[in-house]
Amino acid sequence: MKVVQITGERECEIVERPEPKAVGEFVVVQIHVAPMCTEYKAYKAGKMHHPLGHEAAGEVVEVAQRGKVQVGQRVVVMPQYPCGTCPLCLSGNYIHCQNNRDMKGTLGSEWGTDTYAQFVVKQDWLLLPIPDGMSYEHASMACCGLGPTFGASELMKVCAFDTVLITGLGPVGLGGVINARYRGARVIGVEGNPYRARLAKELGAEEVLDPNEDALNRVLELTEGKGVDKAIECSGTGEAATFCIKATRRKGQVSIVGGSGDFTVNGVGDFISKGLSVHGAWHWNLAAAPRMMKIIQDSGERIDKMVTHSFPLGKVRDAWELQLTGRCGKVLLRPWER
Ligand SMILES: [Zn+2]
Numbered sequence: 001m002k003v004v005q006i007t008g009e010r011e012c013e014i015v016e017r018p019e020p021k022a023v024g025e026f027v028v029v030q031i032h033v034a035p036m037c038t039e040y041k042a043y044k045a046g047k048m049h050h051p052l053g054h055e056a057a058g059e060v061v062e063v064a065q066r067g068k069v070q071v072g073q074r075v076v077v078m079p080q081y082p083c084g085t086c087p088l089c090l091s092g093n094y095i096h097c098q099n100n101r102d103m104k105g106t107l108g109s110e111w112g113t114d115t116y117a118q119f120v121v122k123q124d125w126l127l128l129p130i131p132d133g134m135s136y137e138h139a140s141m142a143c144c145g146l147g148p149t150f151g152a153s154e155l156m157k158v159c160a161f162d163t164v165l166i167t168g169l170g171p172v173g174l175g176g177v178i179n180a181r182y183r184g185a186r187v188i189g190v191e192g193n194p195y196r197a198r199l200a201k202e203l204g205a206e207e208v209l210d211p212n213e214d215a216l217n218r219v220l221e222l223t224e225g226k227g228v229d230k231a232i233e234c235s236g237t238g239e240a241a242t243f244c245i246k247a248t249r250r251k252g253q254v255s256i257v258g259g260s261g262d263f264t265v266n267g268v269g270d271f272i273s274k275g276l277s278v279h280g281a282w283h284w285n286l287a288a289a290p291r292m293m294k295i296i297q298d299s300g301e302r303i304d305k306m307v308t309h310s311f312p313l314g315k316v317r318d319a320w321e322l323q324l325t326g327r328c329g330k331v332l333l334r335p336w337e338r
């Protein structure tokens with residue numbers, strides 16, 4: 001099968017690697033769509049990342065035993081290789097599992113866990129059936145396109161009474177706009193990239209503020225001096241997390257979704273006096289799968305706006321170069337297209 005490998009700073013190759021085999025609860029999925037996430041950072045830095053990619057939708061092509069899916073079934077592939085037996089996994093919070101499986105030992109091969117590839121193996125219970133009539137492209141948004149901000153919206157019970165602040169309107173934050181608007185909330189975004197700011201407005205954000213132009217005072221002006229009810233940090237910077245904490249009202253809630261950067265909180269002023277709740281939100285609880293699928297089903301038009309580009313696997317370098325410019329929303333790879 002074809003697999004993408006990073007070979008140096010802004011260098012990559014498509015290589016041939018052995019196809020994975022089904023074993024136990026692990027089934028083989030032929031990947032039709034692999035949404036691209038933050039792998040462009042590894043491409044830029046020349047980090048030989050493996051496995052590469054963690055988002056996919058495709059078709060089950062091989063199973064080793066009777067289980068939760070059948071050959072021919074269309075599925076979304078959830079991230080990670082959690083144990084499936086600990087209390088976190090059993091409660092649906094598998095993303096936080098502390099005992100991820102040793103996949104090299106399980107498969108007897110290094111290959112089969114990348115999604116920048118033509119096939120991937122996954123535990124059958126981490127494959128979500130795709131409803132009839134839903135495309136692979138739309139269904140794949142259950143991964144990082146809509147997933148992390150769906151998790152944050154569930155956690156904070158975002159609803160029509162809320163003004164929600166979203167910092168960082170890249171592929172994750174844009175999904176946050178879709179999730180918050182779906183629930184009827186008013187959305188204020190913060191994003192310096194004009195392409196993405198415009199896209200967020202098309203998706204329903206009321207205002208998108210430039211982080212360099214007195215954004216905190218602008219948020220306060222837009223909320224009668226109180227601050228927003230809820231905030232979702234998607235930019236992955238510590239500054240933005242601090243900004244969310246400052247811009248959220250008393251007794252409000254903040255979810256940190258973006259993955260990097262330290263941030264500091266003033267224990268009294270920001271936290272105790274405000275009675276603030278701050279959550280770490282990585283992904284979503286598997287028990288909420290029907291709700292996730294319903295949002296995707298009802299949001300087709302917005303998803304089509306959010307997914308701005310699609311590339312065959314062989315053009316992955318062009319896709320990464322585009323992502324480095326920031327002039328894109330969610331970008332898809334198609335492992336079987338030429
Ligand atoms: Zn577990």
Ligand SMILES: [Zn+2]
Nearest residue numbers: 037038055144
């Ligand atoms: Zn991702």
